[in-house]
Amino acid sequence: MTRRAVARTLVYLSLIAATLVVLLPLGVVFLTSLKSSKELANGSGALSLPDDLLNFHNYVTAFQDGRMLSAFGNTALILLVAIGGTVLIGSMTAYAIDRFTFRFKKTVVALFLVAALVPGVTTQVATFQIVNSFGMFDSLWAPIALYMGTDIVSIYIFLQFVRSIPISLDESARLDGANAFTIYRKIIFPLLKPAIATVVIVKGITVYNDFYIPFLYMPSEDLGVISTSLFRFRGPYGAHWEIISAGAVLVILPTLIVFLSLQRFIYNGFMRGATR
Amino acid sequence: MTDTTEKAAVKAAAGAALAAPAPAPAPRRARVWRGVTPWLFLIAPLALLITFTYAPIANMIAYSFTDWDGVSPELRYTGAENYTEIFTREDLFRVFFVSGYYLAASAVQIVAALYFATILSFNVRFRNFFKGVLFFPYLINGVAIGFVFLYFFQDGGTLDSVLSLFGYHTDHAWLGTPVSANTSLAGVSIWRYMGLNFVLFLGAIQSIPGELYEAAELDGANRWHQFRYIIAPGIKPVLTLTVILSISGSLSVFEVPYIMTGGATGTETFVIQTLNLAFRFNKTGLASAAAVVLLLIILVVTWVQRRLVPDDKVDLT
Numbered sequence: 001m002t003r004r005a006v007a008r009t010l011v012y013l014s015l016i017a018a019t020l021v022v023l024l025p026l027g028v029v030f031l032t033s034l035k036s037s038k039e040l041a042n043g044s045g046a047l048s049l050p051d052d053l054l055n056f057h058n059y060v061t062a063f064q065d066g067r068m069l070s071a072f073g074n075t076a077l078i079l080l081v082a083i084g085g086t087v088l089i090g091s092m093t094a095y096a097i098d099r100f101t102f103r104f105k106k107t108v109v110a111l112f113l114v115a116a117l118v119p120g121v122t123t124q125v126a127t128f129q130i131v132n133s134f135g136m137f138d139s140l141w142a143p144i145a146l147y148m149g150t151d152i153v154s155i156y157i158f159l160q161f162v163r164s165i166p167i168s169l170d171e172s173a174r175l176d177g178a179n180a181f182t183i184y185r186k187i188i189f190p191l192l193k194p195a196i197a198t199v200v201i202v203k204g205i206t207v208y209n210d211f212y213i214p215f216l217y218m219p220s221e222d223l224g225v226i227s228t229s230l231f232r233f234r235g236p237y238g239a240h241w242e243i244i245s246a247g248a249v250l251v252i253l254p255t256l257i258v259f260l261s262l263q264r265f266i267y268n269g270f271m272r273g274a275t276r
Numbered sequence: 277m278t279d280t281t282e283k284a285a286v287k288a289a290a291g292a293a294l295a296a297p298a299p300a301p302a303p304r305r306a307r308v309w310r311g312v313t314p315w316l317f318l319i320a321p322l323a324l325l326i327t328f329t330y331a332p333i334a335n336m337i338a339y340s341f342t343d344w345d346g347v348s349p350e351l352r353y354t355g356a357e358n359y360t361e362i363f364t365r366e367d368l369f370r371v372f373f374v375s376g377y378y379l380a381a382s383a384v385q386i387v388a389a390l391y392f393a394t395i396l397s398f399n400v401r402f403r404n405f406f407k408g409v410l411f412f413p414y415l416i417n418g419v420a421i422g423f424v425f426l427y428f429f430q431d432g433g434t435l436d437s438v439l440s441l442f443g444y445h446t447d448h449a450w451l452g453t454p455v456s457a458n459t460s461l462a463g464v465s466i467w468r469y470m471g472l473n474f475v476l477f478l479g480a481i482q483s484i485p486g487e488l489y490e491a492a493e494l495d496g497a498n499r500w501h502q503f504r505y506i507i508a509p510g511i512k513p514v515l516t517l518t519v520i521l522s523i524s525g526s527l528s529v530f531e532v533p534y535i536m537t538g539g540a541t542g543t544e545t546f547v548i549q550t551l552n553l554a555f556r557f558n559k560t561g562l563a564s565a566a567a568v569v570l571l572l573i574i575l576v577v578t579w580v581q582r583r584l585v586p587d588d589k590v591d592l593t
Contacts, residue, residue: 007499011395018392019409021467028434029424046427046437089321096317103311108318115329117578121528121547122571125554125563126336127328129346149324180313209417211531216551227419231535241427248420255415263408266415270472271479 026252033058033245040242058246065236066247070222071229075208078140078225082147083203086154087196094158095184099170116152124216131217142217143225147207153273154199160272161195162188198269201262208255226251333571339564346560358565368566371546374458375526378545381462382522385470386515392470393477394503407478411471418468422535425464454542461533461543468532469525473518480511520581524574546570 032040034050036057062068097109120127127146128137136142165188173183211227218225224232230247237243259266340358344351362368392410396403413421428434429450439446451457488506497505530547533539539548546566554563 011400015392015395015400015406018388019406022409022413024438025424025428025434025467028437029427032427043432046432046434047441089324092317093321096314100314102314105314108322111322111325111330115325117575118329118333118571119524119528119574121530122567122574123329123332123336125550125560125567126332126339128554129335129560130327130331145324146328149328155321180317184317205415209415211418211535216555227417230417230419230423233423241430244423245427248423251417251420255417256412259408259412259415263404267407267411267475267479270414270475 029245029248032241033249035242037240037242058242059250062233062243062246062250066233066243067221067224067229068226068247068250071224071226074140074223075225078143078147079204079207082144082207083200085144085148086151086203087199089148090151090154090158090199091162091189091192091196092184093155094162095188098159098162099167099180099188112152112155116156120146121212124212128216136217138218138220138223140218140223143207143210143213146213146217147203147210151203154203157198157202157272158192158195161192165191197265198272201265201269202273205255205258205266336564336567336571339561340568341565342561344561345558346554347558351561354561358562359569361562362566362569368549370542371544371549374543374545375529377458377462378465378526378529379523381466382519382526385466386473386518386522388466389470389473389477389518390515393474393481394507397478397481397507398499407475410474413468414471414475416468418531419535421464421468422532425460425467425532426536429460451537451541457537457541457543461536464532464536465529476514476518477511480514481507484510516581516584520577523577527570527573 028046031048031050032046034053034055036051036055039051093112097105097112131137131142131146134145136145169187170183173187178186209227211231214223214225214228215231218228221232230251233244233247237247339351341353341355342351343354343357392406396407396410400406430436431447431449435450436446436448448456450460484506489502492502492506528547529545530551533543533545534548537543539545539552544552547570550563550566550570553559553566
């Protein structure tokens, strides 16, 4: 009994330690966001509780002066268009590749396959010139086009699902006189719902959190998305940790809510996305 | 969401359908039409793919042999000069050593993820809570993480306060020297990415049929034996994939060091350096050469992985 009990205790201890490591930095930032600047200046330690647990003053400042409203708006717009486009493009590509035999099919497949190996960060120097030459630099179109155009993972996810839809469905529809577009629209697309959910979640979280692309392509302040707007807190609030903390909590909160409500789908989505 | 996309799909399909020939077309036209159909679906994806992936790669390779500054219309062909510069100038070459910190962190991260995935795949109380806590950091915005940890490593910040709880008072500037700053940043990257590896391992372990454990237990195998002979071989493909992703990830670290230190005190990574060369010092040619080098390294690493674990899952046809 003893050896097993010791092992069990150690397992739980390690889990509790890991929980602390994860939650402590976040918890402290949450506490800091509730403190007044005076409290911080008087050397209130990082681990001490704020005087007033309901002091949301910093949140108001962060939200208004940090232009978080327009940041959330821009992010929402990019999310909507980029994800809509990704779903459409991914499902169409998967349908064309899986259901048709045509010349150069192998070449097309290889093009998508090789592109999956190229990490976006490596090509930005040259991508920048192309985006610039289209006049998309410093507009919301730059991130939208880039998110839509380079998502190979969602194509893989759609492909797996299209493959699992029996071809006999297509054939019977074809006998009823449906053409390829009707089949895609009426049979394939509706049956892809689980794949669409996966892509929306995985892509949504990636886009919401991305810093690199908006930072590089949308320098003007009006076009801030949540990550670049938060990044700009560094300047005006440099030493005001209470406001920076409030901003960080504001950005993390939506993620937390989505995560808590969609846990199961999120795990599955990332498993599918990463292992392809 | 689905509603709007569906509408868009309908519109796209309807637009294409208008162009379709009248019903009961001549057999030959029908055949031509069948040949064109897949391309109608592929036009948009291929156009985007070529514009935003292949054209940049081609341009980048072309730029890498020039001294272009990214703005002026003039550019001079300089041969392999940029490449020799990358491998001979020590200040440019140094960023590879920074990747070493992140590589070491990846090793720690994989071991920790493997440990937690194994214990949480057995019956543990509050399993879903621990699962959620361990995975959640992966979903958090990178800028927010940067700020959280800037405060964590600050003088009198979270870390110092915790240490003083244990009676360990320190005035160590965690981000003050290259070694300690890089170690701290690599620690942040463990904190951030461990959850993803953990969830991948967990998924792989759970796909191992449960009867195997029962049979092993009847044969008197303990937990370690179960891990050694059932779990480890069962998740080998995911494990190799993770190792490869970690290597390419370690080489392309950008967000956390850029947000936290801006690349100061010797924490500049390959990507930060490339961006600085291109957009701050206007050395597009040199930056392109650096990017080509990074791309080649990552392609080689991936190729090695494909040789080691030839998995049929990635096969598209």
